[in-house]
Amino acid sequence: MITVTVDASISLALVLRDEDPTVIRGLLEAAVAGDVMLVTAPHWPLEVGNGLLGAVRRRRIASGDAERAYARLLGLPIVLRPHVPYEDILARAAIDELSAYDAAYLAIAIRDGSSLATSDRRLAAAAAVHRLLFTPRP
Numbered sequence: 001m002i003t004v005t006v007d008a009s010i011s012l013a014l015v016l017r018d019e020d021p022t023v024i025r026g027l028l029e030a031a032v033a034g035d036v037m038l039v040t041a042p043h044w045p046l047e048v049g050n051g052l053l054g055a056v057r058r059r060r061i062a063s064g065d066a067e068r069a070y071a072r073l074l075g076l077p078i079v080l081r082p083h084v085p086y087e088d089i090l091a092r093a094a095i096d097e098l099s100a101y102d103a104a105y106l107a108i109a110i111r112d113g114s115s116l117a118t119s120d121r122r123l124a125a126a127a128a129v130h131r132l133l134f135t136p137r138p
Helices: 008-012 022-032 044-057 063-074 086-096 100-112 121-129
Strands: 002-006 036-040 078-080 115-117
Touching (some): 002 100, 008 022, 022 036, 022 115, 036 100, 044 063, 100 121, 115 121
Parallel strands (some): 002 036, 002 115, 036 078
16 A cells, blocks of 8 residues: 555545546545555644635635535544654755745655655645655546
8 A cells, every 4th residue: 555645735636626526536546546645734723724715715616515525624534643843844844945834844755765646836846846746547
């Protein structure tokens, strides 16, 4: 079984209609089949919640739909992994020019030796430098 670290951006693609959910749907199918273990940072529930609030404010999703989407996301088979030490996250953020939130996902992927699935360009570029960017198989 392989492990894939997922961030909030790839997760939100599952519930926001103007995003492409292809990658996360494939990962979820593989997780249900027992082929992939999906993991994430402990701040992921807050970050997806914040992403949904922002989507409501920008009128990308209705408030009631956002509440249902949040419940759906929190029910996904994604395991919250412990953070790496905060000093390491801040160092990773500085080295890879990422926010501390995104650096936490990358630090977990580095620590766990997993690939990283993200829709965020900057985080994807950093993961690619570390040869950890998840790319779906055709």
